[in-house]
Amino acid sequence: MRHYLTVLGLVLLPICCTASFVTDCAALSTLLPGKVFYTNSTVYDSSVKSYYFVEERLNPTCIVRPTSTSDVAIVVKYTADCPSALLSIKGGGHSPNIGAANADVGVTLDLRTLNAVSIQSGGLITSVGAGALWQEVYRVLDTYGLAAVGGRVATVGVGGLITGGGLSAFSPEHGFACDNVVNMELVLASGAIVNANETSHADLFAALKGGQNNFGIVTRFDIRSFQQPDYWGGGVEYTSDSDEDQILAFAKFKDPENFDPHAEIEQSFLYTAADNSRISSNNMFYTKPVVNASALADFTAIEPQLSNTMRISNTTDFAKEMAMYQPADTLAVYATTTFNVSLPALQSILGIWNTSVHELSHIKSLLAVLTFQAIPPVPPASGPQNSLGFTPNSHPERDLVLCLLSNYWTDASASAEIQAATQSLLEEIEAITQKDGVDVRYKYMNYAAKWQDPIMSYGTTQVEKLREVAAKYDPSGFFQAKVPGGFKLSRS
Ligand SMILES: Cc1cc2nc3c(=O)[nH]c(=O)nc-3n(C[C@H](O)[C@H](O)[C@H](O)COP(=O)(O)OP(=O)(O)OC[C@H]3O[C@@H](n4cnc5c(N)ncnc54)[C@H](O)[C@@H]3O)c2cc1C
Missing domain, CATH: 3.40.462.20 (Vanillyl-alcohol Oxidase; Chain A, domain 3)
Known part of the structure; x- marks a missing residue:
């Protein structure tokens, strides 16, 4: 099949989709020069080693390290359009469940390069790249006497922790980490980049808090921060x-x-x-x-x-x-x-x-x-x-x-x-x-263990709402079919 990849309305390149992970990686190398890595390169090896638990240190066909949200959009669009392509999404790589954020085949999108942390609105909001680790967030916040609701362990990733809920030393007072997010920038299955918050895509915003990788790839979280003495x-x-x-x-x-x-x-x-x-x-x-x-x-x-x-x-x-x-x-x-x-x-x-x-x-x-x-x-x-x-x-x-x-x-x-x-x-x-x-x-x-079903545990009302959100924002079921890792929302 020959077709054209478009992202943000731009026709980028004619891409030939074939039933081969190797071809998928070669095509992505053309679209994202210098950002696609193969086995036996330093970047590939250090990405694989960075998974916290041994079983997740699988060897995908290639690893993409995006430097912008548009790069993520290119990867999603390519993977969605090419029948053969499979995608894994890695944040901090702390899931103990094999296959949650990596695979032995296909493309792994390692978000670690999206790790910028910047304080906004006089310290009331902190913007955090979805690939940051909590230690990177706290290092910035502590400099200003601030804190946020995040992981208790330095090395845990922001992306998985927030989209799964997030338990913190500050949770008794402020709730789950996901309840302290005011905006998420994400890439949808279509490759579109949107912001979800209480006034824009509010249904998607709620779904992402507990929905992990079922609706989109979050590229930036804007989280509440607050004054915090030692x-x-x-x-x-x-x-x-x-x-x-x-x-x-x-x-x-x-x-x-x-x-x-x-x-x-x-x-x-x-x-x-x-x-x-x-x-x-x-x-x-x-x-x-x-x-x-x-x-x-x-x-x-x-x-x-x-x-x-x-x-x-x-x-x-x-x-x-x-x-x-x-x-x-x-x-x-x-x-x-x-x-x-x-x-x-x-x-x-x-x-x-x-x-x-x-x-x-x-x-x-x-x-x-x-x-x-x-x-x-x-x-x-x-x-x-x-x-x-x-x-x-x-x-x-x-x-x-x-x-x-x-x-x-x-x-x-x-x-x-x-x-x-x-x-x-x-x-x-x-x-x-x-x-x-x-x-x-x-x-x-x-x-939750791989053999548990945390999404069903949210209750039938919530699951119905999640299915509606998935049908609206991802009608082809990309995040269930082509992103096999992690806990999946069953679509029926
Ligand atoms: C040592 C250790 C300490 C921990 N401490 C805490 C704690 O204090 N509080 C707590 O609540 N939990 C804690 N956890 C559990 C932790 O929250 C989960 O393992 C969480 O999923 C880790 O997120 P990650 O980004 O590091 O993981 P990853 O393995 O990279 O990702 C986990 C899942 O989230 C998906 N995902 C990651 N980023 C994104 C994104 N940007 N958009 C969409 N999907 C994404 C991945 O595809 C994957 O399925 C801890 C775990 C460990 C191993």
Whole structure:
């Protein structure tokens, strides 16, 4: 087939589409000279290596590094028009799900080059290139005494985190990161570049908040920023002797009566198979310059402590520290569920997790982690809409607990066993929350396993709306058919 590629109304080049990924890459090289990279080049290799988890380090036919939104539009238009072409979209490359942001064939669009950060409107808004990492955002914001609702770990990408929801130290006060976006610039399946916000393409704007790569490729987020003095935070590690105290403190913390919009915690229980050891660890923030904030006192009072880094500092410093605690360069699975806080459910979940991970003790490279944290309250009724299925004022969101199972290992021959054990443990956990009547439908996309369906968990009303938005902005289903990675909206 011979046709002409047009972007922004300009006829660029006659392009011959053939059923070959190699030809697709050659055509893109002509359209985007110097921006298409092949295996064994430094740029290609460093892009592949930059995926956080080993399993995502796949080898696409070529990697495109755009330097402008128009470059992204050219890639989308080409891929949409050529029957053979397949596209992967990479932000910070932190998804543990194989194929989410890369593939062994086709074109991978690595957005990392779109990483400009600039402060607007006297600090009220910050424009962030969709390929930026949160550390790049915080470095700029901290210089001006500002902060924004973003990832807690320095190396995580802006693009995937925001479009999947986004949990932050500032979430108890400000909600999901996606609820703090005022505008998204994106490329649609047609190659058109549009801005989505509350007054322009408002339906698309809501869909993108939780819809990840199903509607377009976001190239820039304009996010709210705010004055933020240095605040109290850090990590504390404990022996497993304190498990019961930890759970009691967490249940009390999550009681809506005790809600404090400045207090945030990720409570983790860790099992290391190599030495059969168990510890627990709390990463905590109080987003005011208050040492020993009473909202977190039950956790900081627990003894004995193996380490304690609680201090007053800024977001860049905390994000760097949180990155040090995260295992990198491993195989991994994340899986998640949500429930209304319940002390018996928390105790039972910790109990069955303990049993389950000890059954995997023969996999010597395994690090297994169970984490409890909060789903943030919904923004006020007047606030922006998202597609996560939380209707303002319809639910006492202050009592929602997010349960994350994360397992890390290096021995690929153990992958099937660990995936199966994680899936069966999650089923057992959901059986407990259902039996106790505290189960909640919502599953957080950014912590969901490949075998989960976070989009369906938003509820039928939301899914219907998402389908309408997809039919309006992407009638040919490009983002489902030709961008196979990530969680897909089923179109019927
Ligand atoms: C070490 C670590 C720490 C983490 N900390 C947090 C945390 O504090 N809070 C939290 O909420 N989550 C956290 N997460 C989870 C994280 O939010 C998700 O893994 C998220 O998807 C990462 O985004 P990314 O851009 O780095 O990932 P990628 O793997 O590049 O992308 C993930 C998905 O998003 C799509 N995507 C990426 N950019 C765009 C774009 N511009 N337009 C459209 N689609 C896009 C990709 O196609 C892919 O399907 C953490 C994960 C890790 C590994």
